[in-house]
Amino acid sequence: MTAKEKNMSDSIDDGKNHQGHDFDGIRELNNPAPNWIIFVFLLTYGFSLFYAIHYFGYPDNGNDQVSEYKQKVADFAMAQRKLKGGSTAVIVMTKEEILSAGTKLFTAKGCIACHGLKGEGNSIGPNLTDNFWINGCSQDSLVLIITEGKAQKGMTPFKTMMTQEQIKNVSIYILAGLVGSNPANAKPPQGVECKP
Numbered sequence: 730m731t732a733k734e735k736n737m738s739d740s741i742d743d744g745k746n747h748q749g750h751d752f753d754g755i756r757e758l759n760n761p762a763p764n765w766i767i768f769v770f771l772l773t774y775g776f777s778l779f780y781a782i783h784y785f786g787y788p789d790n791g792n793d794q795v796s797e798y799k800q801k802v803a804d805f806a807m808a809q810r811k812l813k814g815g816s817t818a819v820i821v822m823t824k825e826e827i828l829s830a831g832t833k834l835f836t837a838k839g840c841i842a843c844h845g846l847k848g849e850g851n852s853i854g855p856n857l858t859d860n861f862w863i864n865g866c867s868q869d870s871l872v873l874i875i876t877e878g879k880a881q882k883g884m885t886p887f888k889t890m891m892t893q894e895q896i897k898n899v900s901i902y903i904l905a906g907l908v909g910s911n912p913a914n915a916k917p918p919q920g921v922e923c924k925p
């Protein structure tokens with residue numbers, strides 16, 4: 730070992746670093762990484778744990794790629810609906826849910842007052858359970874008469890009292906739940922028979 734080499738090796742081996750192993754002049758030294766490197770390492774280690782848990786969607790936190798994709802698609806659909814001026818409520822209902830919502834609306838909105846508890850009709854409003862219609866039998870014509878009403882005949886306009894969605898649900902309820910139900914005390918048919 731030259732004097733220069735000896736100097737260099739002494740400068741890293743200040744005596745405290747020496748591990749006590751010396752083989753033919755090859756000594757094992759302990760030179761730990763500087764604290765700041767350890768600190769950066771622990772930081773990346775901690776971040777990777779956070780990242781893995783957060784972005785792989787554990788436990789089902791909605792941050793994984795599939796959930797993010799679904800959210801983006803839903804946001805886009807919502808934005809489209811807003812642009813078209815439609816309802817922004819996301820309504821995914823089964824047929825049963827629509828029918829039960831319609832049943833409740835039929836009572837809650839007071840349709841029963843003029844069309845009877847079971848839609849059988851009374852002295853004011855026509856029977857909604859037969860297939861005879863004054864204003865047309867398509868779902869669109871039902872939506873129209875419920876929305877706009879018919880003041881001169883006594884049918885209330887519901888456009889300010891019900892949402893579009895509610896009017897749609899109650900008209901589905903009439904067509905799918907009331908028509909053909911043959912309630913007692915049904916009012917005789919009025920209007921034109923609707924041929925299937």
Ligand code: HEC
Nearest residue numbers: 838839840843853854862863864865871874882883884885
């Ligand atoms: C104040 C009484 C009144 C209320 C309340 C009322 N209706 Fe009517 N409704 C009538 C009358 C009267 C007619 C008949 C209009 C006509 O002669 O064209 C009618 C007609 C209808 C028709 C068309 C029937 C046909 O043969 O063309 C539908 C559908 C209807 N109503 C649904 C509803 C629903 C749903 C509600 C509740 C959200 C409701 N109505 C509340 C009085 C009422």
